[in-house]
Amino acid sequence: MNSISKTLNHRKKLKNNLKIITEESSFIKAQRMDVPEGLYEKCPSCNRTVNMKSNIDNDYICKHCGNHFRMRAIDRIKYIVDEDTFVEKGLGYITLNPLFQDGYEEKIVKYKKETNLDDAYIYGYGQIFGQQCVIGVMDSYFLMGSMGSVVGEKVTRSFEYAMYKKLPIVIFTASGGARMQEGIFSLMQMAKTSAAVAKHSKMGLLYISVLTHPTTGGVTASFATLGDIILAEPGALIGFAGPRVIEQTIKQKLPENFQTAEFMEEKGFIDLVVHRKELKKTIAKLLAMHRRAN
Amino acid sequence: MDILAKERKVKDLEKQLAQLGNSEAIEKIKLEIQRYKEKEMTKLTAWDRVLLARHQLRPTAMDFINYMSQDFIELHGDRLYRDDRSIVGGIGTIDGIVFTIIAQQKGKTLEENLERNFAMPHPEGYRKALRLMKQAEKFRRPIITIIDTPGAYPGIGAEERGQGHAIAENLLEMSQLTVPVISVVIGEGGSGGALALGVANKVLMLENAIYSILSPEGYASIIWKDASLAPKAAEVMKLTAYDLEEFSIIDRIIKEPLGGAHFDKEKTYKDTKAAILEEYSRLSRLSPTEIHYQRNNKIRNFGFLQRFNYENLGGIKR
Numbered sequence: 242m243n244s245i246s247k248t249l250n251h252r253k254k255l256k257n258n259l260k261i262i263t264e265e266s267s268f269i270k271a272q273r274m275d276v277p278e279g280l281y282e283k284c285p286s287c288n289r290t291v292n293m294k295s296n297i298d299n300d301y302i303c304k305h306c307g308n309h310f311r312m313r314a315i316d317r318i319k320y321i322v323d324e325d326t327f328v329e330k331g332l333g334y335i336t337l338n339p340l341f342q343d344g345y346e347e348k349i350v351k352y353k354k355e356t357n358l359d360d361a362y363i364y365g366y367g368q369i370f371g372q373q374c375v376i377g378v379m380d381s382y383f384l385m386g387s388m389g390s391v392v393g394e395k396v397t398r399s400f401e402y403a404m405y406k407k408l409p410i411v412i413f414t415a416s417g418g419a420r421m422q423e424g425i426f427s428l429m430q431m432a433k434t435s436a437a438v439a440k441h442s443k444m445g446l447l448y449i450s451v452l453t454h455p456t457t458g459g460v461t462a463s464f465a466t467l468g469d470i471i472l473a474e475p476g477a478l479i480g481f482a483g484p485r486v487i488e489q490t491i492k493q494k495l496p497e498n499f500q501t502a503e504f505m506e507e508k509g510f511i512d513l514v515v516h517r518k519e520l521k522k523t524i525a526k527l528l529a530m531h532r533r534a535n
Numbered sequence: 536m537d538i539l540a541k542e543r544k545v546k547d548l549e550k551q552l553a554q555l556g557n558s559e560a561i562e563k564i565k566l567e568i569q570r571y572k573e574k575e576m577t578k579l580t581a582w583d584r585v586l587l588a589r590h591q592l593r594p595t596a597m598d599f600i601n602y603m604s605q606d607f608i609e610l611h612g613d614r615l616y617r618d619d620r621s622i623v624g625g626i627g628t629i630d631g632i633v634f635t636i637i638a639q640q641k642g643k644t645l646e647e648n649l650e651r652n653f654a655m656p657h658p659e660g661y662r663k664a665l666r667l668m669k670q671a672e673k674f675r676r677p678i679i680t681i682i683d684t685p686g687a688y689p690g691i692g693a694e695e696r697g698q699g700h701a702i703a704e705n706l707l708e709m710s711q712l713t714v715p716v717i718s719v720v721i722g723e724g725g726s727g728g729a730l731a732l733g734v735a736n737k738v739l740m741l742e743n744a745i746y747s748i749l750s751p752e753g754y755a756s757i758i759w760k761d762a763s764l765a766p767k768a769a770e771v772m773k774l775t776a777y778d779l780e781e782f783s784i785i786d787r788i789i790k791e792p793l794g795g796a797h798f799d800k801e802k803t804y805k806d807t808k809a810a811i812l813e814e815y816s817r818l819s820r821l822s823p824t825e826i827h828y829q830r831n832n833k834i835r836n837f838g839f840l841q842r843f844n845y846e847n848l849g850g851i852k853r
Contacts, residue, residue, distance in 0.1 A: 421749065426838055429730075436835070
């Protein structure tokens with residue numbers, strides 16, 4: 242049994258004890274990545290159908306055109322962290338409905354069931370090719386990975402945990418921006434997470450930010466673009482305003498590769514675009530180069 | 536009937552007033568105006584406040600600056616690309632104290648608005664603001680930021696020059712300043728574009744200003760796929776000064792005259808100046824470390840959530 246399922250079992254036990262969360266956790270089922278043989282999906286880039294099963298074996302990369310599919314947070318952790326080393330931290334956050342928005346609680350419950358996460362962000366301790374670090378992953382399947390109070394708090398906590406352990410931090414971002422349903426509270430998370438980056442940075446610790454498809458809005462305008470080293474996956478949408486908003490504002494068609502990772506690299510806002518197959522190696526190298534004496 | 540319709544009625548009455556010569560009738564109509572205002576303009580809906588915050592006659596940042604500081608010197612440019620006219624920055628003395636003042640400036644006419652880009656800054660505007668804040672830090676000058684923007688500009692050039700990065704950098708650096716920072720929201724506080732100047736020790740807000748994650752129109756079109764439901768969106772978004780004070784997102788509300796700031800501009804300027812100086816006099820007693828701590832502590836506590844207390848399985852902790 243690997244560490245992820247250990248953590249999950251632990252969490253499940255806690256949840257059962259609490260009996261406050263009503264929905265049943267099927268986390269373990271989801272993270273085994275079991276997809277039936279006959280399931281096909283259309284690649285959004287080359288429009289060809291791909292077999293999901295072989296696609297997953299290929300690290301969610303389209304075998305025809307090399308398009309990187311979105312990855313769930315749990316898959317990402319399985320892919321990037323050494324087996325048996327991940328320990329999830331910051332469990333048990335409950336998303337509330339501060340503005341009493343209609344249907345928001347139901348939405349959260351639905352996504353919680355679907356993704357088996359507390360909210361769109363998960364973090365913990367892990368090793369990447371033996372390099373110790375704190376690793377945080379956003380899940381774009383949870384309400385577009387939007388940043389509400391819980392995501393903001395957990396991101397801040399992950400930096401605080403890294404400071405406490407004097408560890409570097411690696412964050413994979415995938416987000417549509419700040420969460421509208423929590424209004425001004427979501428906006429303030431931008432300030433909160435940025436301040437957390439500042440404190441972590443002051444301690445002389447490394448922060449690697451990996452931008453994956455899509456990273457836009459309030460997340461781009463806060464911790465995502467504040468990394469000491471910013472990596473990105475090929476073809477990822479990266480920007481502040483969404484393409485639709487820009488088109489409506491300037492009433493023009495946007496250029497072909499506008500706001501892609503390659504575009505942002507060309508404009509000088511990303512250190513390196515890294516293919517998914519190379520990502521783990523690159524991060525491990527960077528971590529090794531920044532290893533501290535203590 | 537929204538606030539603008541009510542305002543038109545008041546304006547009609549005032550027009551009548553101007554045509555009359557008879558002093559008795561003047562007094563009568565004046566009284567009528569006053570009564571009407573008190574009756575109709577005291578209980579405002581959130582949408583009314585949105586309309587007032589965007590009002591054509593509403594005082595702009597430069598009006599406040601010119602009233603507060605007679606010797607304001609504007610400083611231009613971000614030293615990297617160009618000068619963004621939608622953000623005004625400079626140094627000025629207010630009651631003998633030298634402040635760095637940074638403000639988002641709306642235009643009063645269409646030409647001026649085009650020049651100011653409707654107070655929607657580009658990345659270079661935020662970088663200019665950051666440059667001036669670092670300058671203030673060097674010379675230990677307190678900072679006043681005046682917020683009045685629909686949001687950061689969404690355009691091709693802005694994206695190419697790193698709008699997200701510019702805002703993020705401002706948030707990070709502002710949280711680390713050791714001089715007092717006071718922000719005043721005088722009109723619209725639109726999303727990240729406003730927050731990039733709003734990481735402050737004290738955030739003040741005019742009574743009819745708004746501060747939100749995006750415009751009510753944008754919210755309505757995303758949630759309900761219909762931008763015309765903006766008035767309804769304004770109600771549910773909790774974007775008025777009173778809502779935000781309740782959430783302790785802002786620290787203080789500056790009262791406006793009945794019917795909005797433009798009915799008595801002088802009084803609005805005077806009250807704003809007094810409020811800023813009062814907050815500054817409190818902050819000026821703190822040491823740089825305390826100022827830094829106070830701001831960071833405030834930022835750290837933003838959020839509305841709960842967490843299970845695992846040590847004690849029954850309870851819930853914040």
